[in-house]
Structure formats: C-alpha cells, structure tokens
Amino acid sequence: MSDPASGIRRILLALSGAGDELAWIDAAADLAAALEAELSALFVEDIDLLRASRLPSMWEMGRHSAQLRQMQADNTVRLLRAAARRSEQALHRAAEARRLRYSFRILQGKPLDTLLAQAGSLDLVLLVRRATVVTAQPRPLVVLFDGSMTAAATLAVGLRLARTSGRPCLVLVLAADVETYRERVQQAGWAVGGGAEVSMQRLFDADPAALAIAVNRLRAAALVLPADYAEGDLARLDALRSRLRCDLLLVT
Amino acid sequence: MPAPLSPEKLYTRCDFAAAPFASTDELEDLPGMLGQARAAEAVDFGLAIRAEGFNLFVMGPVGTGKRTLVMEMVEKAAAASPVPADWVYVNNFAQPHKPKAISLPTGRGKALKADMQRLIEDLLAAIPSIFESDEYRNRLEEIEQEFSERENDAFKAFGEEAEREGIALLRTPSGFGLAPERNGEVLGPDEFEKLPEEEKARIRKVIEGLHDRLHKLIRQAPQWLREKRERVRELNREFSRLAVDHQIGELRDKYRDLPEVLDYLQAVEQDLIDTADDFRKPQEGMPQILGLPVGVAPSFRRYQVNLLVDHSASRGAPVVAPDHPSHATLVGRVEHMEHLGALVTDFTLIKPGALHQATGGYLVLDAHRLLLQPYAWEGLKRALRSRRIRTDSLAQMLSLTSTISLEPEPIPLEVKVVLVGERLLYYLLCEYDPDFRELFKVVADFEDDLPRGGDTPLLYARLIATLARKEKLLPFDRSACARLVEQAAREAGDAERLSTHMQGLLDLMREADFLTRQAGERAVSHARVQAVVDARDRRTGRLRARFQDAILRGTVHIETSGMMTGQVNGLAVIDLGDSRFAHPTRITANVRLGEGEVIDIQREVDLGGAIHSKGVLILSSFLATRYASNLPLSLGATLTFEQTYGEVEGDSASMAELCALLSALAGLPIRQSLAVTGSVDQHGRMQAIGGVNEKIEGFFDICRARGLTGEQGVLIPQSNVKHLMLRGDVVEACADGRFHVWPVGGVDEAIELLTGTAAGTPDAQGVVPEGSVNYRVAARLIEFSSLRQAFAGRSEEKPRRRAGARKK
Incomplete structure (x- = not known):
C-alpha cells in the first residue's frame, strides 16, 4: 500500500546486467519498504548490445581480465538472460524478506529511455550509483525544489525518506532571484508542513554541472529530483548522473 | 640378680607444685619456638644471605611447627625488605609470538595498564572524529574524485575517440564491446553487410586499434586502484598521526624515565598509525547476516598491558606460599581461548606463576608436594639455575599439543626459596640430585625433641599458654600443664626429653579444651588431659x-x-x-x-x-x-x-x-x-x-x-x-x-x-x-663336640675298611 505522506506508489529500478546491480536491488528494496511502495524492476536488454552481438567478428573485452573473446548473438542473449535470472532471484529474496509487493519485467531498448518511458505518475525512479554505506554521521538527503509540478511531491518523498533513514533533509531551492527564492521557500514550507525540520539552501542554477557540484559538496547520500528536470532531455539527466557521487531518485 | 625398678624410675613426673603460676593465664607468651634455636639460627642466616644458591631447606618431622616458624621469620624479613618492581607483558609488534616483558617501579605497572586502556578509549573516540572531520572528508573525496575522474575521463575520452571513428563503446554483462554506429545507433548486421568492403576493413582495423587501447585502459585500472588505495592509506596515516601523536606524547612525557616503556610506546604509535582504520570500523558497525554479525571485529587487545606482577598495594617484599606447587603454578602458564572453533592465545593470556609473584621476595614451598607434581621440581631448578622465569607450557614441552603458543620473554628471577620437608627428602635429594646442593646451600634442621631438664618444663608451660591464647582455648591449670609435659616426654619416648611435635600438643590441648567446656569447667585440668589420652587410647585400640x-x-x-x-x-x-x-x-x-x-x-x-x-x-x-x-x-x-x-x-x-x-x-x-x-x-x-x-x-x-x-x-x-x-x-x-x-x-x-x-x-x-x-x-x-668327633671317627673308618676289602 502506498504511503499517503509520500504519495509514491511504485519504485522503479532499471537493471541491465552490468555492474553491481545486485547491491542496488537491496538498496531499492529498503527504499520501497520505507515508503511502503511496490518495487518494480525492469531488466532492460540493451538493444545496441543485442544488435552489435549479431555483427560478424564482434569481440568483447573482459572488465577485469582485459581478455578478448568473440561475442556472438546467442552468447550475448544467454548472458543477459542469466543476468536477468540472477537479478530476479535477488529481487525475490529482497522482497520476501521485507514483505514487499514487487514485479520484474524484461524489456528491450535503451536502458534510461526505457526506464523513463515506463515511469508513470507518482513513481520513484531509482538511478543507483553505488550501494549505500552506513556511516557514523549520516549523509544528508538532498531534495531539489524547483517549483515544478512535481516539486511538492518530490519534497514529500524526500522528507519521508530522510525520516525513515534517520538522515537530515536538505532542500536546494532553485531560484535565480530573491523574489523567486522567497516564494519557493514559502511553497516548500507549505509542502513540508508544521513540525518538520529541514534546511534550505538557495541554488542559482540547476544545470547538471552546477547541481552536481552543489550536491557533491553537501556529501549527499542521494539526490531526490522531480522528473520534470529531465523532461524531454535525457542527455541532461545523463550528464547529471555521471557527475553525481550519490544515488539519484526521480519522482515522476 | 638385679632388683625391679622403683615406681619413680618408671614414670618421671613433672612437678609444678612450686611453679610460680596457677594457670596459663598467668604465663607470658613464649617468643619463637621452644628448643629450635639451631634451626632458627639457620633460617635467620639463610634468609639474610643474598648470595646465589643460598636457598633454604627446612627439614624436620611433620608437625613440629617448622612451617609456622619459617613463615613467621620469612614474613618478618620480608616486612623489612623493599617492595620489588612491577612486571608487565606487552605486545611485541615485530614478533607477536614473543611478548616483551617490562619492569616498572612499584605501582607504575598498574598506571601503565590504565594509561594504555585510556589511550585506546580516547583513540576510539578521537580517530573516528578526525576521520569524520570536513578536512579529512574533503581530502578523501578529492582523492576519490581524482581517481574517479581519471577513470571516467579515460573511458570517456576513449568512448569519444571511438565515436569519432564511428564506433560505439558498449557495456556488456562482463565487460566492454566495440561496434560500428551511425547517428548514435549501432549498425545491425544487414546494414553492416551493405557497407563497402573498404569501409568494413577500415572499421575492423579501427576496432582492432581500439582493442589495444581498451586493453591498456583496463589493465591500467587496477594500477589506479592500487595508487588510489596507497594515497588513501597515506592520508589515513597523516590524520591518524594527528590523533595518535597528541595522545602518545602525553604518555611519553609521563614515562620519560623508563626507556623500555618509551620504546614500547614508539612501537605502539607506529602500529596505531598503520592500523588506524581499525578504530573507525567499530563506529561503522559490523556486516550482518540475519541479524548476526559476520567477519572479525577489529581487536585492540594488542595495546593492552598484561599486568603480571602488581605490587602497588604491597608492603615490603612478597612472601608467596602456593598450596599446590605445580609446574604451571610455579612458572606461570599461557592460557588459550576459543575463537571460531580454534584455540588461540596472545600475551594478555599469560598468567603469572608463584615465581613471578615472589620475585624480589620469598617463595615458601612444601618439598613433598613440589616433588609430587610432574616437572615442578625441574621447572623450579631451571628457573633458579638460569635466574630467569621462562613461562613454557608443559603440554608444549612434552609435545602433547600443537596449539599455537607463545614464547614470552623470560623475566629475571631474584628470589629466596624456602623448601620445607622431611629429613628423608633432604637426604634423598642430596644423594640423587646433583643440582640440589648447588641450589639449596642452607639447611635448617628442626629437632624432634628437646632436653627436659632445667627450666624447660616451665618454658613448655609458657608454650602451652601461648598456644592456648592463640587458639582461644580455656586456660590450662598447673596440673594440666604438668600432665602435658609428661605426655610430651612420653611422645618423645624419653623421660629426659620433650617432644617438639607442636601439632600433637595442640591437638591434645584442643581435645582437652573440648572436654572441659563440655563439663562446664573454666580451666583445663590434669584429669581432662588424662581423659583425652585415655580416650585416644580407646579410639585407636581396635587393632591392639x-x-x-x-x-x-x-x-x-x-x-x-x-x-x-x-x-x-x-x-x-x-x-x-x-x-x-x-x-x-x-x-x-x-x-x-x-x-x-x-x-x-x-x-x-x-x-x-x-x-x-x-x-x-x-x-x-x-x-x-x-x-x-x-x-x-x-x-x-x-x-x-x-x-x-x-x-x-x-x-x-x-x-x-x-x-x-x-x-x-x-x-x-x-x-x-x-x-x-x-x-x-x-x-x-x-x-x-x-x-x-x-x-x-x-x-x-x-x-x-x-x-x-x-x-x-x-x-x-x-x-x-x-x-x-x-x-x-x-x-x-x-x-x-x-x-x-x-x-x-x-x-x-x-x-x-x-x-x-x-x-x-x-x-x-x-x-x-x-x-x-x-x-x-x-x-x-x-x-x-665329642659326639661329633666320634661320628667323624666312625665315618672316616668305614671308607678305610672298604678300601682294605678291595685290596683283599
């Protein structure tokens, strides 16, 4: 059942069989448990990779061994399916342990595009950078409040996450001028409600480089971002993601 | 023909009729022991002389009170001697299986132990806080960012270069792949087939070249990782040193008069700096499976101080008299503890023996008990010969166990050993153990009895008085004292001597006291003593x-x-x-x-x-x-x-x-x-x-x-x-x-x-x-004799006759 406070009904996690994805599943499951939301994993078979594997004389170089081996379509499909199976089993275990509702789907396409295409209203898209590390002094959760349509919902999700994980919540209020800043602080205050303690900081510019610098300086555990930020511009989201040193959560 | 003995010759009575006391209440305590002047002089000498090998063997029959006298004299000598130094075992950071022994002035062993404990507690707070500081985090992130950027930039540059050549860098489940692309889309096989052969050849050649570069890039990644780890380690050392320097510096000032402690502190400092990461782990928590911690929690035992000998509360030299003088209780032992199913040990598990406790003082041992314990006598001799206490496990010495153990640094031994035993043991040891005379050069021989003449009976009465007061017994009247003196003569088996068997006398007094109290009398009389003698006779008379x-x-x-x-x-x-x-x-x-x-x-x-x-x-x-x-x-x-x-x-x-x-x-x-x-x-x-x-x-x-x-x-x-x-x-x-x-x-x-x-x-x-x-x-x-001669004559005659007959 979705949490009325956060309004998030589903958490979307994209998997593609590359990297430390099994750790991401646990992180996503924790998040879903905290928000009492459904966990939906999408295993995206990279269409470019499938296509490339059908090319003659296609070679793959091992990530750690640096050894070359010929890549064939059948092999690639088998590898992807094996990776998908592992991910599904890991998801099952994580969900069972937390009594979560979950779903697992295998799709073909470009990972980020596919993921965002699958996100509906009040979904939280999780773009994990690395497994969360528990430290003595919890890193803050940073929320971008940009005055967009989903900004209030994003802030509610951020607050909820911060409370459940015992982290401070820090709101970056995007405002080019003082007037806008005041206005958005007021909006954010309404969204937060009485009693909650949040810190707010002004952010002058939300382009990927500036936003990443601000978030990295705050040593954030995660950045909670309204999906409007990437509306129609996946390259912008990709650029931000590559610069961030924390997880990225998109609230659609 | 001799005449029968008169009754006076059959039993020599003790006559206290004219003695100046009515009961033992009126008699003063008897200092020392009655009739043991020779033994007391020997003990005095043996305790005073400090030369090597001048240990004591105190011998005499059981129950003569020799142990009591020896303990009194030893305690007196110890009280007048200085308090010896403390001893601690600390970790040997270079060779952990060989713990180091350090001697400290009295009382400072305890202080060092507390200081080290406090140091670790302080560092457990100080080091994480330093590593949580903005300065450290910024420096760390700078390093991480640098290497992350280096890797990202390298792959990004590689990807861009490939892209310029019309090649896409793809992530596969287990690595990377390179494929031709056009307008951001990887070419399919059909599209690729349609390319002119020259273009295909170019693509293949480009990909081959890119493979070489990608190979170098991937092979470089572990090196970057190593480099990054080294940089982080160096950063950690730098920040650890900040915390450790300050804390250790205080200790260094406090112990500047003790070079061995300073050396130890230096080793501690270096180890702390090298392993400061351990101090952060407790803060970060242990990994868990199903709520149970897994992995090995960092241990700080190596910084503990094992206070082996603590004389902080001592007054004078120690006097140690172990009741069970086994090998382990003499030379100490190394204990083990179970860890994940294995037996492990470290220097904190070294337990002191009686020799450790007694060093600088006196060790009093029962010779019989000592000799009954396997290897205890050998262990004691070895320590006395080498003048060092080596804590060896008996099981290890006998190859009975293969558990990892320690070789603690031996501790110098300076002790006066007093063996108390029977004469037979002394003579046997003299005869069969060549080391014995070298190691126990002073013998104190306790008398079995003493002459009864002169004022001895009166002194014996004072001894009775002393024992009665010490044991809180009723007073013994004059007649009871006389009967006890007579019984001492009987025990000695000599009317002219008195037994020195104090235990026997005391037991007799206790029993007489018991009977007297039962009868509701206020003083023990001749009759009560006689009743005890008679009762004993009856109790033990079954065989007779x-x-x-x-x-x-x-x-x-x-x-x-x-x-x-x-x-x-x-x-x-x-x-x-x-x-x-x-x-x-x-x-x-x-x-x-x-x-x-x-x-x-x-x-x-x-x-x-x-x-x-x-x-x-x-x-x-x-x-x-x-x-x-x-x-x-x-x-x-x-x-x-x-x-x-x-x-x-x-x-x-x-x-x-x-x-x-x-x-x-x-x-x-x-x-x-x-x-x-x-x-x-x-x-x-x-x-x-x-x-x-x-x-x-x-x-x-x-x-x-x-x-x-x-x-x-x-x-x-x-x-x-x-x-x-x-x-x-x-x-x-x-x-x-x-x-x-x-x-x-x-x-x-x-x-x-x-x-x-x-x-x-x-x-x-x-x-x-x-x-x-x-x-x-x-x-x-x-x-x-005549008969025999007659028989001899006849027996000689017969053969002669037989010989004559043959001649015929």
Missing part, C-alpha cells in the same frame, strides 16, 4: 584389642605362667597409623648336634629383615666365643618367632633369642611370666631398643587380663630405663608389687632372672660353678 583377644582366647599361644625350656616371651611393636602398641610373641629354640650353625627360620623363609638377621649372627658369635672358643662348635640350632606371619625386623629380640637358646642348651626351663626385650652384642651385653614403654605395657595388658600374680614382669636393657614413661596403671601395679620391670645389663643377669638359676661366673681359673647355666651350656656343647 584384636591382638590381645587372640592371645587371651588361646589362638596365639603366649604363656604368662609356668616354666618352659627353650621358650621365652619376646615383645614386638606394631606401628600403624595412629596405633602404636606392642604385644608378646613366643620365641622358641631347638638344639641338636650340628656343624655350628644357628638357623634363623625367619630368615630362611625370607620373613626376617637384615637387622634381625644381624642380631641372630651376633648371638651365634657370642655363643661360639663364650662356650666353644677352643673346641668345634658342634651345635645345630633353630630359632623362630612362633605364630608370626609377617616380616620380623629389628634386633630388639636378640637377647630373648639368646636366652631361649641357652635355656635349650642348658635344659633349664624359663619363667613364662616374664618377657624380655633388648638386643645383645658379641660380649653378651644388653643394648637399648625402641618402644620400651609400649612393650612393657603390651605384656602388662595380657598379664593383667589373666590376673597379675606378682611374678610377672619385663626385662629391659638398663640403658632404656631413662626412656620409661609408663602408663599409670602399670606404674601402680609395679608399686604394689603385682608387676615388675627389671633393668638388665647383660645375658647372665637375664638368664638368671628367667631360669632362677645362677648364670655361673668363672673363677680365677676360668671354671664356672657346676650346675650353673653357663656350666650346663658348656657341658652340652662339649658333649655335642
């Missing part, structure tokens, strides 16, 4: 009663009246546990023609001890010398102890045996109402024996049970008269003339008393009166 019963019921034949030739009552002592008593035993002799041999049946069947055999040989020699010096001794005699089924040892029956033999030879019967005890020499003189009191009492008991006739009595050596401390009922019977004790100087006196016939003293020509015992013995031997 069985022996007496066997005699009185006729199972064992002992005559106490009438006359018998070749039979005399000897006396044997039984000493078993608390039972010490004597009973009569029938000694018989048979004589016949023979070749001069006296057969001791006991010896023939291996039931006679060496001393007993010696006695028989002596009496044989006497017989031959006195009666057959100028003719062949043509006697065949047999001697035996009738109805004895165990080994007979000692020569105290040799006079009785001789008298039985003379009776048999002379054909004169012996009075069975008498018993004889005493040994005989080659000249026929009677010699002293042991247990004279018990022997007289043993015969008396049988006679009394059958009815005292006034004829009964015991012949004892004159030299034993001074040992007489007989029971009251025996003395009383003798005073009334119902029983007698005769002191005898030699065989002639004995045989006269036994046979009632004069022994026969040779006149100036060497002729003894006819009819005397000696005359009859000599005549019988001459008769045997």
